[in-house]
Amino acid sequence: MTYSGRGAWRYLRIGVVSGLLLIAGWAVASDSFPQKEITVVIPYVAGGPTDVLLRDIFRAAQPYLGQPVSVEYMPGSGAVRGAHYVKEAASDGYTLLVSHQALDLAYLAGQASFYHAHFAPVSMLIRTVSIPTTYAGHSAQKASDIAALVSQRARPLAFGITHNSNDHFFWLQFFEQSGISPADVLMVYFPDMTSQVEALLAREIDFAMLDMPSSGQLYTSHALTALGVASSERLPGLPHVETLREQGIDLVNTTDRGILAPKDTPPERLAILASALAQAINDTQLRYRLAYDYGSLIDYRPLAAYSNYMDEQFHVLVPLAEQVHFKR
Structure with a gap:
């Protein structure tokens, strides 16, 4: 992985x-x-x-x-x-x-x-490569912003996941590396990534782990915001998006x-x-x-x-x- x-x-x-x-x-x-x-x-x-x-x-x-x-x-x-x-x-x-x-x-x-x-x-x-993502206009602009927002918000931030899937494990590892307790967030389960994209666009959830095949055009049109890339180097198609490691989150996925x-x-x-x-x-x-x-x-x-x-x-x-x- x-x-x-x-x-x-x-x-x-x-x-x-x-x-x-x-x-x-x-x-x-x-x-x-x-x-x-x-x-x-x-x-x-x-x-x-x-x-x-x-x-x-x-x-x-x-x-x-x-x-x-x-x-x-x-x-x-x-x-x-x-x-x-x-x-x-x-x-x-x-x-x-x-x-x-x-x-x-x-x-x-x-x-x-x-x-x-x-x-x-x-x-x-x-x-x-996995890409933590939010909708346009969200207060989180980088993945490293999420931990502070979790502690500041009165209501739990909602993270979309597909049960028992790679994105399930991604978020658990992300929480561990970011110092976030899973008890402080809301996990919202979806049958697949496509339905997570739809929920994110509708602002029904705050974050989802997506990727370029599912969301590349949405990143380009600025409908969705890539908060970081879980790779050792920046992606050629998203050269301005920092890796998670550049943001102090030691996670490659x-x-x-x-x-x-x-x-x-x-x-x-x-x-x-x-x-x-x-x-x-x-x-x-x-x-x-x-x-x-x-x-x-x-x-x-x-x-x-x-x-x-x-x-x-x-x-x-x-x-x-x-x-x-x-x-x-």
């Missing part, structure tokens, strides 16, 4: 090239796949950040796959509904899941009986998106899929759009490398989950 500045940005080209070399042998071994349309399941509503990002990536990957790619939306139960559908699908490489931390968080929250280890990893693709397939999908098919995705995100125009328009870092990790990364992040999430009294 974190990355380290310039080294990470340089890593994208090295990672893609290395990944292509590692999976080239597998890809050559089974050039008859795919022979029909591939279905990508997005376990969220259409138009959300995951949809925006992955549609662009799969559009670029389609020529390398040689077959059409269709998107199916299956929101519900904190991404569990869509994940369960892919988990039970045929292990043939034709049904894929777009995933991020929500899958493991649902397991830790007792909402699902499965987590990332019950799937076959294709590749990690991008990490999207990203939503890490990748592709999973049903367990026991043949490794040579996984490799072909990973190769197509690697070639897609190596496209110069797509890389620029992901960085500047979508505030996302390309962090390509194919197959076993993605599996190892998810294992590491899972062990980071477990103690955090215990802090919010998850059932597991």
